[in-house]
Amino acid sequence: MNKEKRDFIIGSFILTILILLLILTILFVLYQKEKESMLNIPENKYNITDYVYIEKVDYSKYSNLFTGNLEVPKITLKNMSEDIINEFENNETDILLEIVNSSKILESKIENSEYNPTSTINVDMDYSINNNILSIKYILTIKLDFNLDSIVKTLYFNYDVENKKVLSNSELLNNLGYNTLEISEYLLDNIILKDKEMEDKVIDSLSNNEMTIKDIINNKEEYINRINDKLINLNFYVNKDNISIEYFNDDLINICYVYDGENKYEITQYKKG
Secondary structure, eight states: OOHHHHHHHHHHHHHHHHHHHHHHHHHHHHHHHHHHHHHHSOSOSSOGGGTEEEEEEEOGGGTTTEESOOEEEEEEEOSSOHHHHHHHHHHHHHHHHHHHHHHHHHHHHHTTSOOOOOEEEEEEEEEEEETTEEEEEEEEEEEOTTOSSOEEEEEEEEEETTTTEEOOHHHHHHHHTOOHHHHHHHHIIIIISTTOOTTOEEEBTTTOOEEEHHHHHHTHHHHHHHHHHHGGGSEEEEOSSOEEEEEEHHHHHTTTBOOOSOOOEEEEEEOOO
């Protein structure tokens, strides 16, 4: 092989290597840009502070009746129609009035006695915008120290900020791509039948017939459909990873069978599979 031919082959090999390195470098840069772009895309194009304002309502005048922090948060909506804002405010006002009603009960108890109340007020509040849906959860819990059951008042609000409308439960779940039958099956398996044995006997809430938990499982589709029909009566809060489903356990369980246990307010998390 003469020198010119050998030099040509070596030069072609080196040029090929350089071209491959250039292609790999370009592909790596494009990948990094795409990765960076994906990471930097905002989850929403709406800012929560444009729609929600939080202030504190001071209930310290009831400090002789309740213990703990008596500054209660209050939500005010912004940049929505007046009708929507007013309806939300009216619903929230009805909830906060429960503090006044409870204070009257406590005042009547201590009027002619040595009774020293240790009742409490607690607010579980959350709000966020995900998939252009503003979702608000507001739960007021009042624990009266002479009452085994807590007083629970709730307000859930789901608003499509892009289309400027309050969403019904079915609209909310459809917009998020949730299958209501799958949610119903989740509630049946994880709430209604939780801690039940196959041979446990119960009374069907519609037919009044005695049956076992095994009978419910054998006719699972019927009971899933019952729950699905009642989903409109439940409340939903949306966050980034899942939805919160609010229910009173007696209302939910009685969809399937007669429940005579303690009535409890509960929230369960459900994540789309």
